[in-house]
Amino acid sequence: MGELVVPIVLGIEPKLFMGHSAVALSDDRILVLKGNSSSDDCTWFLEVDTPFVREQKKNFETEVVAWSKGVIGTAEKPIVISGPSGVGKGTLISTLMKEFPDLFGFSVSHTTRAPRDKEKNGVHYHFTEKGVMEKEIEGGKFLEFASVHGNLYGTSVEAVEVVADAGKRCILDIDVQGARSVKASSLEAIFIFICPPSFEELEKRLCARGTETEVQIQKRLRNARAELEQGNSPGLFDHILVNDDLHTCYESLKKLLCLNEGMDNIQKPSPRLVGLPTDHSVSKIDQKILIDSGGAEVEQASKNLYVLDLSLLKGGAPGRTRGLNMYPINHLANGVNGVKQLS
Ligand SMILES: Nc1nc2c(ncn2[C@@H]2O[C@H](COP(=O)(O)OP(=O)(O)O)[C@@H](O)[C@H]2O)c(=O)[nH]1
Ligand SMILES: Nc1ncnc2c1ncn2[C@@H]1O[C@H](COP(=O)(O)OP(=O)(O)O)[C@@H](O)[C@H]1O
Numbered sequence: 001m002g003e004l005v006v007p008i009v010l011g012i013e014p015k016l017f018m019g020h021s022a023v024a025l026s027d028d029r030i031l032v033l034k035g036n037s038s039s040d041d042c043t044w045f046l047e048v049d050t051p052f053v054r055e056q057k058k059n060f061e062t063e064v065v066a067w068s069k070g071v072i073g074t075a076e077k078p079i080v081i082s083g084p085s086g087v088g089k090g091t092l093i094s095t096l097m098k099e100f101p102d103l104f105g106f107s108v109s110h111t112t113r114a115p116r117d118k119e120k121n122g123v124h125y126h127f128t129e130k131g132v133m134e135k136e137i138e139g140g141k142f143l144e145f146a147s148v149h150g151n152l153y154g155t156s157v158e159a160v161e162v163v164a165d166a167g168k169r170c171i172l173d174i175d176v177q178g179a180r181s182v183k184a185s186s187l188e189a190i191f192i193f194i195c196p197p198s199f200e201e202l203e204k205r206l207c208a209r210g211t212e213t214e215v216q217i218q219k220r221l222r223n224a225r226a227e228l229e230q231g232n233s234p235g236l237f238d239h240i241l242v243n244d245d246l247h248t249c250y251e252s253l254k255k256l257l258c259l260n261e262g263m264d265n266i267q268k269p270s271p272r273l274v275g276l277p278t279d280h281s282v283s284k285i286d287q288k289i290l291i292d293s294g295g296a297e298v299e300q301a302s303k304n305l306y307v308l309d310l311s312l313l314k315g316g317a318p319g320r321t322r323g324l325n326m327y328p329i330n331h332l333a334n335g336v337n338g339v340k341q342l343s
Contacts, residue, residue, distance in 0.1 A: 005062070005063045006063075007062070007063035007064055007065045008056075008060055008062060008063070008064045008065075009064075009065055009066070009067070010053075010056060010064060010065070010066040010067070010140065010318065011066045011067035011068055011318055011319070012067060012069075012319075013067050014032070014034055014041070014044045014067065014069070017034045017035060017036065017037060018035055018036055018278050019034075019035030019036065019278040019279065019280075020032055020033060020034050020035055021033045021035075021280060021281065021282040021291075023282055023284050023289060025045075025284075025310065027048075027049055028047065028048060028049040028050045028053075029045045029046065029047045029048060029049075029050060029068075029316070030045065030046045030048065031043070031044075031045060031070075031289065031308075031310075032044040032045070032046060033276060033280070033282060033289075033291065033308075034276065035276060035277065035278035035279070035280060036276070036277060036278040037276055038276075039072060039276070039326055040071070040072070041069075042276040043069070043070030043071075043072075043308065043324060043326075044067060044068070044069055044070060045067070045068045045069075045070060045316065045321050046065055046066070046067060047065060047066045047067075047068055047316055048065050050066075050316045051186075052066060052186060052316055052318070053065065053066050066316075066318065068315075068316045068318070068319060068320060068321045069319070069320050069321070070320075070321050070322075070324050071164075071165070071320045071321065071322045071324065072324045072325065072326055073322070073323075073324070073325070074312070074314060074322050074323045075164040075167070075169065075170075075322060076169045077169075077188050077189050077190050078107070078160060078163075078164075078169065078170035078171070078172060078187060078188075078189040078190075079104075079169065079170070079171050079172070079189065079190050079192060079257070080172045080174060080178075080179050080182055080189045080190065080191045080192065081093060081171060081172065081173050081174075081192050081194065082173075082174060082175060082176050082178070082179045082191070082192070082193050082194070082227075082231060082237070083193055083194030083195065083196075083227070083231065083243075084196065084202060084220070084223070084224035084227045084228060084231075085149070085206060085220040085223070085224065086196075086202050086203075086205040086206035086209060086220065086224075087194045087195065087196045087202060087205070087243055088194060088196075088205070088243040088246065088249070089173050089194050090173065091246065092194065092243065092246075092249065092250055092253055093106065093171055093173055095250055096171070096250075096253065096254070097171070100259065102168070103168060103169055103259075104168055104169050104170075104171050105162070105163030105166055105168035105169070105170055105171070106163070106170075106171050106173075107155055107159040107160050107163060107170050107171065107172045107173075108122065108123065108124070108125060108126060108159050109125055109126070109153055109154060109155050109156075109159065109172075109173070109174065110125065110126045110128045110133055110136070110142070110145075110152075110153070110154045110155075110156060110159075111125045111126070111127060111128065111151055111152065111153045111154075112127075112128060112129070112130045112133055112151045112152045112153075113125075113127075113149075113151035113153075114127070115127050116211045117211075126156075130152060133145075133152050133154065134152075136154075136156075137152075137154065140318070141154075141156050141157065141158075142154040142155060142156055142157070143155045143156065143157050143159075143160060143181075143182065143185060143187060143318075144174070144178045144181035144182050144185065145178070145181075146174075146175055146177035146178050146181070148175045148177070148223075149216070149219055149220055149223060150219065153174070153175065153178070154178075155172055155174060155178065155182075157318050157319045158319075160172070160187065160319075161319050161320055164320065164322075165320075172189070175227065176193075176227050176230045176231055176236070179191055179236060179237070180236060183236060186315050186316070187315075188315075190238055190239070191236060191237045191238045191239070192237065192238065192239045192240075192241060192253070192256070193231040193232070193236075193237040193239070193240045193241070194240075194241050194242075194243050194249075195228065195231065195232070195240060195241070195242045195243065196242075196243060197242055197243070197244035199221075199224070199225075201244075202221070202224060203217075203221055206220060206221065239256050241253060241256075276291065276293065276306075277293050279293070280292060280293045286311075287309065287310045287311035287313075288307050288308065288309050288310065288311070289307070289308040289310065290305065290306075290307060290329075291305070291306040291307070291308060292304060292305055293305075293306065305328065305329035306326055306327065306328055306329065307325075307326065307327055307328075307329060308324060308325070308326045309324070309325040309326070309327075310324060312324075312325065
């Protein structure tokens with residue numbers, strides 16, 4: 001438009017670094033390769049016209065760009081578990097995490113409700129003051145948030161990313177409003193709703209748990225009716241499980257997550273590959289970026305060439321861009337001839 005505009009910059013920026021290369025990818029984002037950094041921190045995207053940025057431009061009514069960190073490999077879809085208070089979500093999730101500690105990680109939500117006796121800050125929830133949480137909501141810290149039973153609850157972008165960065169599959173225990181917000185967001189997830197066998201049984205479980213006052217229990221039971229109606233209505237949840245007998249329900253949960261057919265089909269995170277020296281150059285060939293990390297004799301040349309494959313790139317700001325693949329060129333063929341396979 002012929003004028004210089006200073007944009008609002010969203011997202012967490014890469015830490016200061018020495019030397020970088022930048023490549024424009026189509027019209028929507030710029031790939032920035034950080035020099036002198038390892039493979040888990042060398043790939044960054046500055047988004048200038050992705051769907052996320054376009055949405056934010058409308059919100060802020062000015063130019064916006066957003067940082068997103070590139071992550072090698074694709075994490076499995078997060079699992080959203082919803083259901084009325086007392087139905088057994090927490091019990092099912094903690095059983096799953098105990099049995100598969102390397103596979104699953106819990107998204108630790110923020111809440112303004114008071115901690116229960118055995119709850120630990122940072123483990124079960126991040127217990128937060130209302131004023132602080134409201135400010136953080138305004139600052140865009142949360143992927144979703146909702147007012148539930150009179151308190152604020154929210155999933156921060158970071159809560160989900162911390163789990164994915166550890167190479168684990170994220171489990172979110174959130175209410176139906178939160179599930180709806182996640183469904184509308186860029187986070188692709190599996191949505192599971194847990195139902196009680198009857199309303200009377202739900203009331204019995206809530207009373208027996210003994211963590212709420214009678215008034216709080218009645219409030220949760222009133223809300224449970226609406227939640228059950230929404231949870232059972234079509235379109236939002238991929239699976240509905242009835243938690244009657246705990247063992248049977250847990251086995252059904254494992255079955256739908258393909259966990260009781262042996263461990264062979266469970267993907268392990270891909271190994272970390274290369275580090276990028278400060279001195280490097282890049283060129284773009286279709287969806288592949290050829291990285292030359294420089295300075296070698298001819299017969300060594302292949303060892304200094306890497307391919308960053310962007311053809312399966314997924315998502316974007318806020319947070320992470322996944323689905324990247326990076327490998328040395330001599331994985332394709334021996335010697336410099338491997339380069340030919342790129343075109
Ligand atoms: N939207 C949303 N709901 C949440 C979040 N964390 C917890 N919840 C929901 O808030 C409700 C109350 O949770 P809690 O106070 O721990 O009580 P419980 O349901 O009886 O275990 C439950 O439906 C949770 O699924 C969150 O980050 N976002
Ligand atoms: N299938 C079940 N049968 C009987 N009691 C259950 C069952 N599942 C969970 N419970 C009990 O019900 C109470 C509520 O479970 P909890 O996991 O805290 O629910 P939520 O996280 O959905 O609020 C707990 O005391 C738990 O031990």
